[in-house]
Amino acid sequence: xxxxxxxxxxxxxxxxxxxxxxxxxxxxxxxxxxxxxxxxxxxxxxxxxxxxxxxxxxxxxxxxxxxxxxxxxxxxxxxxxxxxxxxxxxxxxxxxxxxxxxxxxxxxxxxxxxxxxxxxxxxxxxxxxxxxxxxxxxxxxxxxxxxxxxxxxxxxxxxxxxxxxxxxxxxxxxxxxxxxxxxxxxxxxx
Numbered sequence: 001x002x003x004x005x006x007x008x009x010x011x012x013x014x015x016x017x018x019x020x021x022x023x024x025x026x027x028x029x030x031x032x033x034x035x036x037x038x039x040x041x042x043x044x045x046x047x048x049x050x051x052x053x054x055x056x057x058x059x060x061x062x063x064x065x066x067x068x069x070x071x072x073x074x075x076x077x078x079x080x081x082x083x084x085x086x087x088x089x090x091x092x093x094x095x096x097x098x099x100x101x102x103x104x105x106x107x108x109x110x111x112x113x114x115x116x117x118x119x120x121x122x123x124x125x126x127x128x129x130x131x132x133x134x135x136x137x138x139x140x141x142x143x144x145x146x147x148x149x150x151x152x153x154x155x156x157x158x159x160x161x162x163x164x165x166x167x168x169x170x171x172x173x174x175x176x177x178x179x180x181x182x183x184x185x186x187x188x189x190x
Contacts, residue, residue, distance in 0.1 A: 017057045020172055024180040042054060043057070051068060052068055055179060064162070068158070075107055077111040078095075078111075081115050086185040089149070108124070111139065122139050123140045148166050
């Protein structure tokens, strides 16, 4: 064995992080299918009743989890806000306050105000499609005391995107568990 030749374990060879995420999701006995494209660094998750999800991750620690409604029932502000709290703060028991119930506010207003009242940083982003003359809104939520938790974006259609760019210091198993927990939080599975 040549000591200068890198030795890759199942976890550390390119794409190992996504393989661990797929294995961790399979261990939860979820009725899902994972399609792993190592060249793209992409894991597609299908078979969930409520959402479609993709995970993009590179072995340096950058992660992007994108989940959107499979068949859009009207998204609920309380559920979106509670998901953000689980992902960014591990607060399973948190319940949003009054703004989430005000019917005169938009979905993003209700969720964003509840998260802001809980101490999270919430920014409104308005995205314009100049070609089709359409506008889209989303909020970006971060935890000021826990920047390592990344950011969560919630779209006005209930789309949830979690993005985190934290080096994992070689502990791919920890990061794979974190990604699995985020996915479980987003799709409402414990």
